[in-house]
Amino acid sequence: MTAEIREDPPPAPAAASSTGFPPELRRVIIVAMLGGLVVMLDSTIVNIALQTLSADLHASLTVVQWVVTGYMLAMGMVIPVSGWLARRLGARRVLAAATAAFTLASLACGLAQNTEQLVAFRVLQGLAGGLMTPVGQIIIVRAAGPRRLARVMALIGIPTIMAPVAGPTLGGLLLEHASWEWIFLVNVPIGAVAAWLALRMLPHDAQEEAGTLDVPGLVLVVAGSVGVTYGLAKVGERGDAALGAAWTAGGAVLLGLFVLRSLRVERPLLDVRLFRNPAFSAASLVTFGFGASIFGGMILLPIYFQVVRHESTVATGLLLVPQGLGALASIWASGRITERFGPGRTSLAGGVIAVVTTVPFLFISADVPYPLLDTGLVARGLGIGLSGMPAMTAAFNALGRAEIADATPQLNVVQRFGASVGTAIFAVVLQHGLDGAGGMASRQADAFGTAFAWVLGATVVAAVPTVLLIATERRRSARGSDQ
Numbered sequence: 001m002t003a004e005i006r007e008d009p010p011p012a013p014a015a016a017s018s019t020g021f022p023p024e025l026r027r028v029i030i031v032a033m034l035g036g037l038v039v040m041l042d043s044t045i046v047n048i049a050l051q052t053l054s055a056d057l058h059a060s061l062t063v064v065q066w067v068v069t070g071y072m073l074a075m076g077m078v079i080p081v082s083g084w085l086a087r088r089l090g091a092r093r094v095l096a097a098a099t100a101a102f103t104l105a106s107l108a109c110g111l112a113q114n115t116e117q118l119v120a121f122r123v124l125q126g127l128a129g130g131l132m133t134p135v136g137q138i139i140i141v142r143a144a145g146p147r148r149l150a151r152v153m154a155l156i157g158i159p160t161i162m163a164p165v166a167g168p169t170l171g172g173l174l175l176e177h178a179s180w181e182w183i184f185l186v187n188v189p190i191g192a193v194a195a196w197l198a199l200r201m202l203p204h205d206a207q208e209e210a211g212t213l214d215v216p217g218l219v220l221v222v223a224g225s226v227g228v229t230y231g232l233a234k235v236g237e238r239g240d241a242a243l244g245a246a247w248t249a250g251g252a253v254l255l256g257l258f259v260l261r262s263l264r265v266e267r268p269l270l271d272v273r274l275f276r277n278p279a280f281s282a283a284s285l286v287t288f289g290f291g292a293s294i295f296g297g298m299i300l301l302p303i304y305f306q307v308v309r310h311e312s313t314v315a316t317g318l319l320l321v322p323q324g325l326g327a328l329a330s331i332w333a334s335g336r337i338t339e340r341f342g343p344g345r346t347s348l349a350g351g352v353i354a355v356v357t358t359v360p361f362l363f364i365s366a367d368v369p370y371p372l373l374d375t376g377l378v379a380r381g382l383g384i385g386l387s388g389m390p391a392m393t394a395a396f397n398a399l400g401r402a403e404i405a406d407a408t409p410q411l412n413v414v415q416r417f418g419a420s421v422g423t424a425i426f427a428v429v430l431q432h433g434l435d436g437a438g439g440m441a442s443r444q445a446d447a448f449g450t451a452f453a454w455v456l457g458a459t460v461v462a463a464v465p466t467v468l469l470i471a472t473e474r475r476r477s478a479r480g481s482d483q
Contacts (some may be wrong), residue, residue, distance in 0.1 A: 069424050
């Protein structure tokens, strides 16, 4: 969630619904969230089509996965400049332009003739989508004001919650009754309406002093992130290990230079000094790990259901619903649980649940009963939903109000980078296993178990730092009681 929190004056009295939101605010929420929902759906709807794309475009999974990785990576790259563009050009204009660009890129994806074109257009789609979500959130939070912020922030999370539930199911229906092109073309009418509504219904906002964009920092972080992600994907390909290692090392060097530069300039693209705060560093590691675990892990099960169990795309989409429902239920309850036990303890509990419930997937077989599999998915969704948002809450609690505007895009970037890295690594591990399976269902299932071992590693990476969140909360509480 990326938003600039400002102390706006209380809005003029207006007729409100039972939720307490006046009509003007409801319109802003609906319009801004419409674009956000489409963007998040496109983060998950393609997962179910990877096997179809691999067959139709005559490409391996390690190549086709860039349809997902490129999109996620591109989104993460523009998030740092979203706030700067909103101040420089006005949030309403940026949202409308980004929505129009996303719509055109979706059309181009639907018309793509090969994998290279599709990946390129998906990158353009991701660049536009990476602006739509944070800028839409800026508009919503500004319209809400401080008094309604808590309830509005809960609504902002709905697209993220609904995407894992609706994305695979919608993708399956489109693949079953139309073709893979329609998982992109379906965005065109929705995006056109969203862009028109943004211009007609969102409040006009004045341009602000944005300062000079940190272009060198942007180039370093983009090139470094692409280098690391591309390198990790190449490391596992036969004959490309040395090239992949070189790309990974080069990307790591560029990211290191970005950090060093950001520590020296007055107004860096991302304020890496925030990582000196232990709570923020821990929350960032939690966010990175769960970004890999959630989005990267989501490419595995759709392929499992289609390759090993020979399910249709519609059935595959429906079989993926339980994990989303589990996450939805836990996120719904996480606010109250966090208020009672604290964000650190809540995040730790969710992390432990996510780790424990990922372990059974290491032993996934070709004939595991679906009720047992669905139970595991619901339980894993509960853990994931219970850990992510409380971790971000703990980070914000440890920061000053002036640091929130820098912290929110950084956490979003970390999550997207984790998702990109996870997707690249898990796809390579899975492809290696499937290549050696010889078409035998039992050995194919073993390949998925191996890939889930890497998912488990990412989940552990996310769960361990939650202990530090508890420690920082205790120290802050002790300082407060001494005053």
